[in-house]
Amino acid sequence: MRASTRSAIAGLGTALALALTTPPAGAQAPPPVAVRVEGSWAATATATRVRALSLTGLPPGAQVRMRCRGRGCPFRRRTLPTGGARRLSLGRRLRNVRLRPGAVLEIVVSAPGRAPTMVRFTMRRGRPPVRRRFTLPVRGGPPVLPAPAPPAPGPPAGSTGPAAPPPEGNPTASRGEQALGIAARYLGTPFAFGGASPATGFDDSGLVQYAYGQVGVALPRVASEQVAVGARVARADLRAGDLVFFQDSNGFVAHVGLATGDGRFLHAPHTGDVIRYESLATPFYAASFADARRVGD
Numbered sequence: 001m002r003a004s005t006r007s008a009i010a011g012l013g014t015a016l017a018l019a020l021t022t023p024p025a026g027a028q029a030p031p032p033v034a035v036r037v038e039g040s041w042a043a044t045a046t047a048t049r050v051r052a053l054s055l056t057g058l059p060p061g062a063q064v065r066m067r068c069r070g071r072g073c074p075f076r077r078r079t080l081p082t083g084g085a086r087r088l089s090l091g092r093r094l095r096n097v098r099l100r101p102g103a104v105l106e107i108v109v110s111a112p113g114r115a116p117t118m119v120r121f122t123m124r125r126g127r128p129p130v131r132r133r134f135t136l137p138v139r140g141g142p143p144v145l146p147a148p149a150p151p152a153p154g155p156p157a158g159s160t161g162p163a164a165p166p167p168e169g170n171p172t173a174s175r176g177e178q179a180l181g182i183a184a185r186y187l188g189t190p191f192a193f194g195g196a197s198p199a200t201g202f203d204d205s206g207l208v209q210y211a212y213g214q215v216g217v218a219l220p221r222v223a224s225e226q227v228a229v230g231a232r233v234a235r236a237d238l239r240a241g242d243l244v245f246f247q248d249s250n251g252f253v254a255h256v257g258l259a260t261g262d263g264r265f266l267h268a269p270h271t272g273d274v275i276r277y278e279s280l281a282t283p284f285y286a287a288s289f290a291d292a293r294r295v296g297d
Contacts, residue, residue, distance in 0.1 A: 032135040033059060033117040035109045041128045047072060047098035048123045053090040058082055059111040066090070069194050070103025070123070070222050101125045102224035108136065122224075122252065130252050175215045175296040176241020180258050183211040183266050189275045191268045196221065204268045205256050207275065208243060217296035223256040230295035235280075238292055244280070247290040259292065 035058055040051040055064065064080040074097050082088055090107070099105065103123045110116035116136040121129040173181070192201025196210055205223045212219050220226050227245045238244070240261040248254045257267030260277065265285075268275045278285060 030113055030115050032115045033062070033109045033111050035059075035062070035117055037107060037119045039121070043124065043127055043129070045126045047100055048103075048129060049096075049098055050091055050094040053094065055088045055090070055107070055109065056086065058086050058088060058109065059114065060084065062109055062111045064088060065108045065110075066093075067106040067108065067194075068099075068103065071100035071220075071225075072098050072103050073105075099123045100225075102220070102222035104222070105129075110136075122254070124224075124252060130248070130250050174239070174241060175212070175217060176239060176258075176294065178215045178241070179208075179211040179217070179296070180241045180260065180266060182214050183207055183258055183275070186275050187266075187277075189268075191271055191273050191275070193271060202268050202275065207268045208256050208258060211258065212296060215296065219295065224253045226256055227253045227291050227293060230293040233292040233294045235289065235292060239294070241294075241296075243293045243295060244289070245291045245293070246285060246288040248288070253290050255288075 036056045037053075038056065039053040042049045042051055058064075062082055064082055066075070066078045066080065068075055074094075078093075080088065080090070080093070101123050105121045105123075106118055108116055108118045118134045118136055120132045120134065122132075123129045186198070186202060186207065189201060191203060192206075193203055194206070195201035195203050196206030198210075200206075202210065205221060205226060208223075208226065209219045209221055219229060223245060226243060230243070233239075233242050238259040238261060240259065242259040242261075244257050244259050244265050245253050246255040246257075255267070257265040257278070259265045259280075263281065264277050264279050266275070266277055269278070280286065280289065
């Protein structure tokens with residue numbers, strides 16, 4: 001077969017594949033599941049209990065999943081039968097459960113021809129949980145959160161940022177520097193919601209917990225609890241490995257990273273992004289900066 005013929009066939013195959021996988025121009029994404037999620041909570045300084053939690057307006061063929069992470073969670077994932085009902089009560093399934101501050105409870109509802117809807121409850125101290133609603137990709141999976149402002153220009157192409165001291169072979173490195181060095185091994189790794197190890201991937205607090213765990217410092221699992229550990233550090237005094245925290249519009253600490261000591265930090269940003277360095281001067285992070293802590297030294 002002549003080279004020109006092979007090239008033409010290959011081009012035709014590529015065009016056919018694109019035609020089969022690319023939605024037509026002007027095609028619209030399916031609407032999200034329009035389910036109502038209603039809840040009542042009993043919150044104290046140490047735990048939150050579910051008084052009532054129900055779903056109404058479930059469409060035909062709906063599937064319901066619950067996900068939970070953090071202290072007090074009785075399960076990680078659970079699929080709930082609906083039996084074709086339009087209403088589903090979840091309260092009895094969470095009876096006597098005491099979710100600690102920072103724990104996250106998610107309810108995902110999917111249905112044929114609809115984009116899945118997820119409602120996330122993040123537990124707080126002495127107040128009802130923070131509630132947020134997301135539309136998930138049609139195939140399910142973690143939510144695609146709105147991206148922050150574009151990052152400040154990073155290091156030159158081909159580099160991975162400032163060289164972090166290796167965890168071994170440097171007896172003068174602090175444990176913070178060692179933790180930063182360990183986290184830097186995973187630069188470019190895609191964000192994985194709920195991940196806290198190389199086997200599962202990492203989210204923001206999972207990366208921080210893992211890196212410090214490798215140097216003998218035990219940290220809580222979620223950012224809202226990590227912010228209570230260690231000694232507070234002024235932003236002007238940040239060193240490599242210090243924890244930097246960011247808050248959402250409700251003032252809830254919802255994100256954490258590792259300072260580099262040069263005006264940047266290393267973090268796992270959000271779904272759809274990768275572990276990377278970011279400038280603390282980036283407007284999105286400068287405006288949401290909440291606290292900084294030094295642990296292990």
